[in-house]
Amino acid sequence: MVARVDSTLAVVTVTYSPGEHLENFLTSLSGATERPTRVIMADNGSTDGTPEAAAVAHPNVELLRTGGNIGYGGAVNRAVAEIDSSVEFVVVANPDVRWEPGSLDALIEAAGRWPRAGSLGPLIHEPDGSIYPSARTVPTLVSGAGHALLGTVWPANPWTQRYRQENEEISERPVGWLSGSCLLLRRSAFDAVGGFDSRYFMYMEDVDLGDRLGRSGWLNVFVPSAHVTHAKGHAAGRHPELMLPAHHESAYRFQADRHPHRWQAPLRWALRGGLFVRSKLAVAAAVRERSKTSAEPGAAPGNDTKQGKR
Incomplete structure (x- = not known):
């Protein structure tokens, strides 16, 4: 028997000068869904004016200022708190996603x-x-280390292949x-695990959420009949001295949380x-690459379209 699916749909996107x-x-x-949608832009401090313009141009779009750069997961949680708990599904997606026709309806049908x-x-x-x-496996300490150490220099290594x-x-x-970067979340499941862990300022918050959902008896389901295109932002490339340490800090937090015992301290x-x-x-490598790229003719900066995504 197919479960009943509510037609009500809320969409959350975190904006940062998109x-x-x-x-x-x-x-x-x-064009992604035939259902009426309510879109909440959780803005983490945009300076380009595009969220304000979008809120004026689109009657179903609301601008929610988070009060500062509180990170990706924290901003999503803040926006979801504005949505009535009776809403069955919440979509969380980066603002640099382009939806294919019918893609959201395909996710809801699934x-x-x-x-x-x-x-x-x-x-x-x-x-x-x-x-x-x-759609990936949850990294263990061994597979995560193998992927981190060898993923760039040996992409075909068994740990990266298994993880990706x-x-x-x-x-x-x-x-x-x-x-x-694009998720349909069942509200009851999201609330049951406490939403995103806001301690992850950026990176790994989606890995952590998927793992906690799985540990609580929920499923994370890959639906390839739904298609989107992700343009990807360039914050990591423009600010490696900030983004890369944040990525590594999140990787440490993820594994440390899962190895919390005193005897695991070493x-x-x-x-x-x-x-x-x-x-x-x-x-150091990213800064060298950025310097080389910026020196090339025609090089231009991109937009920090998203936070916390790879």
Whole structure:
């Protein structure tokens, strides 16, 4: 028996000077579902004026100022708190997502097929049409370390392959976690696990949410019949000295939370030390690359369209 699916739909997007991407997001959203939508922009301190303009141009769009840059998960939680608890589904998506026609309806239909799905995610395309590996396994200490150390220099290593699931058949199925760049969340599941962990300022908050949903008996379901395109922001490339340490700090928090015992303290110390060294090396390499790129003719800065996403 297929579970009843409510037609009410709320959409949350976190804005941080999203530029032209935001209008593409809102325009394409109108074709993604036949259901009326309420869109809440949780703004973390935009300075480009686009969220204000969107709130004026679109009657179903609301601007919610978070009061500062409180991070991705914290901003989502703040916006969800504004939505009546009777609303069955909440969509969380980055403002640089472009929706394919019918994509949201496909996710909601899948929710009816999977009544224990706490989150559902679409097939995500890169701007060049390639598929982004958005449905992954939850990283263990071993697989996470293998991917972190070897993912860049040896992409085909077994830990990265297992983590990213790129060789898996593209099919509708439960997975460990789904990219937070575009999620359909069952409100009852989201509330049951306390929403996003706001301690993650950026990065890994979607991994943490998917893992906590799974540990609580909910499913994270990959729905490849729904398609979106993710333009991706460039904050990490423009500010590696801020973004990369935040990424490594989130990676440490994720594993430290899952290895909390006193006898595991040496493991946590080793993990923190290793990630600190890796972060310093990654920042130095990124700064060199940024300097080289900015020196090239025609180089131009991008928009910080999203926070907390890879």
